[in-house]
Amino acid sequence: MDKWQGGGSDQAALPYPFYVDIVTKRYFDGVDNKNLTQVLNCFTSDAVLTEATSNTVHEGRAAISAMFDKLFTDFEKIWHGNFVHVADPQSNAICSQFTVLITPNGGEELRYENCNRFYCKDRLFHRVTVYMSGDNLLQPGDA
């Protein structure tokens, strides 16, 4: 039975920079450059990504892949920055606040002030919760 619990104390702590780097240099770098493989390599196979403000749940890497495929298709430019992190090796988790500048195809740039909670299992994201300051942009894709 899997006893993993997000933010639980019974996990192996990784070095502090690991958490900031996986969020910024791997995950969001992959999102901003529309590198789906780089993005998906941050998740466990049975990861769950939840958009909390609309309670939209993407369960498993295939669903997460379909969601990002749709995001990358629907938006011509994506940028995440202005990060403030709460990185916690003891609970193998990191919570991050950031700005998103995102432009729909042929549309005007949108600005969001979002946060994500990332709970890792070993070295990968296992549960991710996203809060958005506007309409949910992480819609289900065609899995």
Place this chain on the structure above:
Amino acid sequence: MQYQPTLSRAEMIELATKRYFGSVDAKDLPSTLACFHDDAMMTVQTSFTDHVGKEGIRRMFEDFFGAYETIVHKDFVCTVDEANGRIAASFEAVLTAADGRVTRLFNTNFWRLREGRFQTVHIYMSGENVLV
């Protein structure tokens, strides 16, 4: 802005979940406000609402305490950046109005601490803003 951390991990969790939310749930306004610096800012980021300074925060809490018969915050999952004086927590807020209507929210707060008190608080709500 980076502030020098002064509290331990346990003290930060105690401040956020017991002293702050314990005081909010008890509708203890002086104890709630004692957690904030005079020039603190509280932002509900999901609705772009700012409450500026202790007096602005006081006004918001007076209205909030008056709007609900009971206020309960529970099931905290804390993430603590002890080296940088920052803490985040996810939790459920159960707000019961005088007519029995119940509002449930699954929120996340981010606190930045300076000298053991809140300098900034950012709140991300799963539903409509109740801190107006």
